[in-house]
Amino acid sequence: METLEQIKARIEKLLPLTRLDILPNECPAGERSLLVEAGRGVEVGTLLRDDAQLRLDYCSNVTGVDWPESVIKTKVKKKVLVEGVEKEVEEIIETLRSGHLEVVYHLYSMELKHGPVVLRLRTENRADLTHLPSLTPVWRSAEFQEREVYDLYGVIFDGHPDLRRILMWDGFVGYPMRKDYMAPDDFEYEPTPHDEVLELAKKHYPPEVKA
Amino acid sequence: MIEEGLKSELQKQGVYVTTLEDLYNWGRANSVWPLTFGLACCAIEMMAASMARFDLARFGAEVFRPSPRQADLMIVAGTVTKKMAPLVVRLYNQMPEPKYVIAMGACAISGGPFKQGYNVLKGIDRYLPVDVAIPGCPPRPEALIHAIMTLQEKILNQKLTGPDRPRHLNADVPGEFPVPAYGEHDLEPPNNPGIWQPPASPR
Amino acid sequence: MSLPAAVEPPKSYAVRPKTDESGTPIGELLEISMGPHHPSTHGVFRMDVVLDGETVVKLKPVFGYLHRNHEKIGENISYLSSMPYTDRLDYFCSMTNNWAYALTVEKLAGLAVPERAEYIRIIMAELTRLQNHTCLIGFFVQDMGALGTPMMYAFREREKILDLFESVSGARMMCNYLRFGGVRVDVSAAWLAETKMLVDGYGRFLDEFERFLTENEILLARTQHVGILPRSLAVSAGITGPMLRAAGVNYDLRKVDKYGLYSRFNFKVPVGEHGDVYDRYMVRVLEMRESLKMLQQALADIPAGPVVDPKAKLRGFRPKPGEVYGRVEGPKGELGFYLISDGSPNPYRYRVRPPSFINLTILEDMCLGHKISDTVVILGSVDIVLGEVDR
Numbered sequence: 001m002e003t004l005e006q007i008k009a010r011i012e013k014l015l016p017l018t019r020l021d022i023l024p025n026e027c028p029a030g031e032r033s034l035l036v037e038a039g040r041g042v043e044v045g046t047l048l049r050d051d052a053q054l055r056l057d058y059c060s061n062v063t064g065v066d067w068p069e070s071v072i073k074t075k076v077k078k079k080v081l082v083e084g085v086e087k088e089v090e091e092i093i094e095t096l097r098s099g100h101l102e103v104v105y106h107l108y109s110m111e112l113k114h115g116p117v118v119l120r121l122r123t124e125n126r127a128d129l130t131h132l133p134s135l136t137p138v139w140r141s142a143e144f145q146e147r148e149v150y151d152l153y154g155v156i157f158d159g160h161p162d163l164r165r166i167l168m169w170d171g172f173v174g175y176p177m178r179k180d181y182m183a184p185d186d187f188e189y190e191p192t193p194h195d196e197v198l199e200l201a202k203k204h205y206p207p208e209v210k211a
Numbered sequence: 212m213i214e215e216g217l218k219s220e221l222q223k224q225g226v227y228v229t230t231l232e233d234l235y236n237w238g239r240a241n242s243v244w245p246l247t248f249g250l251a252c253c254a255i256e257m258m259a260a261s262m263a264r265f266d267l268a269r270f271g272a273e274v275f276r277p278s279p280r281q282a283d284l285m286i287v288a289g290t291v292t293k294k295m296a297p298l299v300v301r302l303y304n305q306m307p308e309p310k311y312v313i314a315m316g317a318c319a320i321s322g323g324p325f326k327q328g329y330n331v332l333k334g335i336d337r338y339l340p341v342d343v344a345i346p347g348c349p350p351r352p353e354a355l356i357h358a359i360m361t362l363q364e365k366i367l368n369q370k371l372t373g374p375d376r377p378r379h380l381n382a383d384v385p386g387e388f389p390v391p392a393y394g395e396h397d398l399e400p401p402n403n404p405g406i407w408q409p410p411a412s413p414r
Numbered sequence: 415m416s417l418p419a420a421v422e423p424p425k426s427y428a429v430r431p432k433t434d435e436s437g438t439p440i441g442e443l444l445e446i447s448m449g450p451h452h453p454s455t456h457g458v459f460r461m462d463v464v465l466d467g468e469t470v471v472k473l474k475p476v477f478g479y480l481h482r483n484h485e486k487i488g489e490n491i492s493y494l495s496s497m498p499y500t501d502r503l504d505y506f507c508s509m510t511n512n513w514a515y516a517l518t519v520e521k522l523a524g525l526a527v528p529e530r531a532e533y534i535r536i537i538m539a540e541l542t543r544l545q546n547h548t549c550l551i552g553f554f555v556q557d558m559g560a561l562g563t564p565m566m567y568a569f570r571e572r573e574k575i576l577d578l579f580e581s582v583s584g585a586r587m588m589c590n591y592l593r594f595g596g597v598r599v600d601v602s603a604a605w606l607a608e609t610k611m612l613v614d615g616y617g618r619f620l621d622e623f624e625r626f627l628t629e630n631e632i633l634l635a636r637t638q639h640v641g642i643l644p645r646s647l648a649v650s651a652g653i654t655g656p657m658l659r660a661a662g663v664n665y666d667l668r669k670v671d672k673y674g675l676y677s678r679f680n681f682k683v684p685v686g687e688h689g690d691v692y693d694r695y696m697v698r699v700l701e702m703r704e705s706l707k708m709l710q711q712a713l714a715d716i717p718a719g720p721v722v723d724p725k726a727k728l729r730g731f732r733p734k735p736g737e738v739y740g741r742v743e744g745p746k747g748e749l750g751f752y753l754i755s756d757g758s759p760n761p762y763r764y765r766v767r768p769p770s771f772i773n774l775t776i777l778e779d780m781c782l783g784h785k786i787s788d789t790v791v792i793l794g795s796v797d798i799v800l801g802e803v804d805r
Contacts, residue, residue, distance in 0.1 A: 027736025027755070028524035057649050061739065061767040063752050106739050106752070106767075110649050110665045116739060141652025144775050167478035167804060168330065169294050173395040176329045177486055183329045184397035188409035189321075197327065204409065248451065250458055251480055251801055252505035252587060262569040277453040295458055295479040298450055324499065325482040327490070349587060 001114040002053065004032055010051070015043055023120065033104065033118035038132055041121050042159070045138040048107060048117065056107040056117055059139035063106075064149035066178045068126065069099040099126040101155050105135065105142070123155060126178070134160035152177035232371050239283075239309065240366040241271040243359065246282035246306070248299075250289030253316035253349045257288045260352035267352075270359050279305040284362070286355075287339075290318035290325055291332045293398050297390045300338050304387040308379035311366075313358050314344045323348060329396075337402035338388060443471060446786075450479045454557040454790045457800030461777075461789065468785045473778040480804040488764030493519055493731055494594070496764065501588040503749075503766060504802040506546045509538040509579070510744040512592035517673060518740030518751040519594045523733040525726050530719040531596035532675045537609065537712050538579075538591065539674075539742075540705040544616065545575045546745035547656075547698040548623075554695070554794035555627060558636055564627065571619055574612055581605060595726030606713055613709045620702060628699070637691040641780040641792035644689060651775045655747025656701060657796060660686035660693035667743035678715075679708050691795040732759055739767075746770055746797050766805055770798040 004022050012020060019037035036044050048056045073092050080089045101123045108115030123130045134157035136142045146157045147166040154175035157163055165172060174181060187193075190201040213228055221228055249257055261267045261275060276282040279302045291299055303312070314335055317323035322333035335341065342365060345358045369377050378384045388406070391398040444465045450458040458479035464472040484503065488496045500515045501508035513535055520527065527535075552568030576586040582601055583589040591598050627633055643653070648661040658665060666683045668676040684700035686693030735757045741750035747769025754763040773796050781789045 025736050026734055027522050027738055029521040029736070029738040029740075031737075031739065033737075059652055060741070060748065061750055061752055061765070063763070063765045065754065065763050104752070106750075110663055113665070113670050118739075139652065140647070140650040141772055141775060143651075144771060148771075165478075167481040169393045169478070171393045171395065176483065181329070183327070184401070186333060186397065186401050188402075189333070247453055251482075252502055254457070255505060255587065258565075259569060259573070262573075263566050264570065264573045290480060290482050292479060292481055294481065295450065298479075302451060324502070325484070325487065327487065328483040329486070330478075330481045330483055351586070 001112075004034065004117070007054065007117065008034065011044060011047060014047060015040065017044075031116060031118055033120050035120045035122065038121055038123065041119075041133040041135055042138060044119070045105075045135045048119075049138055054117070055109045055111045056115065057139075058108045058110045058115075059105055059135070059141045060108050060116070061104075061106040062135075062142050062145035062149060063104045064153040064155060064177070065102040065104060066126070066153060067097070067100055067102060068179050070097055071095070072097050100124065101126055101130055101153055103132060103146075103149055103155060126154075130154055131156045131158055133158055134163075136160050151175075154178070235371065236367045236369060240363040242273075243271055243284045243311070243362065243366075244282050245272050245275050245284045245286050246279055246302070247275040247277050248285050248287060248302070250287070250291065250295065251318065253288035253318070256349040256352055257286055257315065257355060260355045265352035265356060267356060267359065270356065270363070272359060279303075280307065282306055283309065284311045284313065286313045286315050287319040287335045288315040290323060291335045292330045293332050294330060294393075296332045296335075296338060296398055297392065299335060300388055300390045303339050304390070308386050309377060310386075311342045311362055312339050313362065314341045315355060315358070316350060317346060317348045320344045320346065332398070337407045338391065340406055441466075448789075454794070456553065456793070456798055459798065459800055459803070461793075463786060463789065465786060468787075470781050470784055470786060470789060473781050473789065475774055475777055477800065477803050480800045482805065484805040485764055485766065489761060492759045493733070493761060494728060496761075497592070498588065498590045501590055502801055503768070503805060504744065504746060504770070504799045505587060506549065506799060507542045507745050508587060508589045509542045509591060510742060511749065512590065513539055513674075514740065514742040514744065514749045515751050516592045516594055517742060518738055518753055519733070521740050522736065522738040522753055522755060523594070523731070525595045526723055527596055528720050528723060529675070529717050530600075531721045533712050533716040534597050534601055534721065535592065536674055536676065536679070537709060537716075540709050540712070541575050541578065541609070543705050543745045544702055545572045547702050548572060550797050551623070551627070551695065551698065554791070555633070557790050557794045558633070564623070567619075567623060571616070578605065578609055578612065581608075593722060594728060594731070596720070596722035600721045606716070609709070610713050613706055613713065616706055617703070620699070620706075624699060628696070633695075634692065636788075636791055637695060637795075639688070639690050640784060640788050641691045641795060642689050643776065643780055647776060647779065648689070652772045653747070653776065654769055655744070655773070655797070656694055656697045657747070657773055659684060660697045661689035662687060667741060667748055671741065673742060679711055681708050691791055694795045730759070732757060741767070744769060746799065746802070747773060766802075768802040768805060770796070770802045774798060774803065
């Protein structure tokens with residue numbers, strides 16, 4: 001299979017896109033992913049599926065990931081004048097990474113038996129702009145998996161034939177797999193609590209009787 | 212009460228003497244028909260207990276009835292989730308008296324390994340009265356057989372008259388329990404206070 | 415063994431609700447919920463079926479009744495602590511679930527597995543495949559009405575395999591046997607001899623089982639030309655496992671990814687032609703025979719050596735930040751794990767790619783036009799386990 005750079009070059013030649021990045025991956029397996037701009041997912045997907053050299057006709061896995069707002073600290077070496085002598089000092093710069101939700105698609109080819117090519121689509125934020133195009137018209141296997149991402153993360157897929165909750169019951173409010181979801185408080189009876197569960201169980205303990 | 216010596220003498224002649232209570236309990240204990248109610252992994256061990264190796268049929272649980280109207284025993288085998296809990300209670304309500312519940316496996320007793328979860332009910336005893344609980348994950352089929360035998364002993368020892376008579380002979384004790392409804396994050400009510408009370412002081 | 419000629423398919427399976435002259439449908443459609451508590455739905459699975467008479471017009475599967483938030487628990491506990499939870503995903507096949515997870519973490523952290531451990535993993539996986547397919551055929555035939563007898567045969571053989579699992583790992587079903595970089599304990603020579611005895615006798619059991627079922631006219635009438643899955647739909651819908659191979663696509667991860675030491679084994683991949691329920695049954699039977707061949711080979715060739723990588727550091731296991739997707743050919747299809755690590759002892763995102771969940775995508779497509787009694791047969795042939803569908 002071609003390298004990710006070759007695939008990226010070919011997509012850019014055929015489709016004018018504002019954003020198509022290759023994201024690094026430091027682990028030894030090193031499957032890097034293609035970050036595609038949110039609105040053009042269907043076109044990129046169709047291109048990857050129908051391209052003669054790739055024929056990525058099998059979408060194996062659709063995952064939702066929650067990236068809440070966080071502060072990223074990067075260490076930067078700067079030359080600073082200290083008491084008249086130039087020294088190299090490490091400074092920590094803090095940048096605020098805005099929160100977003102991400103959907104990751106793993107694509108393989110059953111015809112040519114190669115893969116994977118990893119596609120990523122990101123939403124603007126976690127609150128109201130959580131729309132992404134649905135890739136169900138391209139790969140039917142995304143149908144149930146995108147419903148699950150909607151159910152558990154709250155990403156709304158435009159163009160999905162049947163977007164409703166799949167694992168939780170219909171009247172459920174909230175998106176359970178997000179990092180800031182608070183589980184309901186049913187910790188009345190915990191025989192062996194520790195760490196966070198102890199904090200939650202303590203709320204149900206009777207008040208201490210001070211003799 | 213007739214003494215044992217006289218009883219065995221009579222038995223040798225083919226005359227059996229017993230009380231109505233013993234006869235009634237003996238009949239009920241030896242033909243408990245379970246409801247096929249497997250939710251998760253414990254269901255497979257329940258099926259294995261009814262198969263040729265650990266035959267459950269010799270204890271009277273001959274047929275597993277799919278319909279609650281024809282079953283006496285509900286073996287809640289597997290994790291009860293909040294989505295499934297109203298259906299469990301509704302099935303229990305549909306069973307005719309006398310009915311018994313065995314909570315099989317750690318998940319049915321208290322939520323089990325999946326306890327810290329937004330969808331897991333921490334034990335079916337929050338909504339239903341449980342007669343026998345079998346610990347294990349999953350409990351071996353022999354443990355299920357032991358539980359059926361414990362239930363049989365419980366039935367054999369029940370008194371039919373008096374204040375501690377069983378529920379189906381006591382008009383004051385309810386046999387059907389309210390079905391919880393789906394709320395926004397949890398079931399409403401989160402447990403049935405008539406049946407389950409958290410312990411007063413923590414351990 | 416020559417099979418009898420196929421049963422003549424009925425004229426057309428096109429859905430034709432009764433209409434009057436102007437085209438409006440007469441009569442009402444019946445909506446049934448084949449609810450979560452049902453003797454044939456393999457667990458707490460619900461199908462909302464809309465019927466015209468007895469013909470299925472619409473079918474929507476509903477699940478989530480066993481959603482135990484396995485993925486959220488995975489984010490809160492360490493990598494090794496998730497291993498017993500993977501046993502409970504597809505509770506028939508705990509060994510292959512463990513292998514999929516161990517493979518993914520080994521890819522993430524770059525751990526190597528010694529040869530003896532790889533052979534042991536293959537032996538356990540193929541034994542799992544044997545007992546899964548045997549029990550599935552038992553359930554599937556029971557749903558058709560053979561109440562209990564084939565299941566008794568199937569469970570009898572399964573008990574023999576579970577005895578082997580119990581003697582090596584301590585538990586019949588939830589084995590929790592694999593570790594990152596190998597397996598937990600070594601197998602003894604006596605265990606290998608027992609396994610060889612089981613494998614030698616299994617062929618005879620399969621012959622007996624097949625003699626009852628493969629040419630059985632009731633099975634043929636109820637499964638041929640029922641639930642046909644076309645090739646293109648199978649590929650597009652991401653179907654994997656015996657269902658895909660019965661539809662005519664030769665895609666078996668043991669041959670494609672060549673994970674473990676499968677490249678050393680010579681085995682064939684059975685591929686079906688028609689894509690109906692009977693082909694799925696035959697593919698599974700033939701896969702069992704191929705598994706027996708692999709087991710014979712593995713038991714003969716297994717080398718001596720350590721069973722855990724001595725350099726694998728499991729205490730305080732903190733893989734470097736990154737992400738990885740690892741997959742194995744489980745008995746039900748492609749079981750994959752997607753892990754995102756951020757350098758801490760717990761994964762940042764832990765995702766299970768469940769084969770049964772995705773194989774249910776086209777349940778409606780396969781059932782439309784058939785009678786309601788066929789839906790039970792088709793669902794049985796999809797081979798779902800709710801622990802995996804709902805996680």
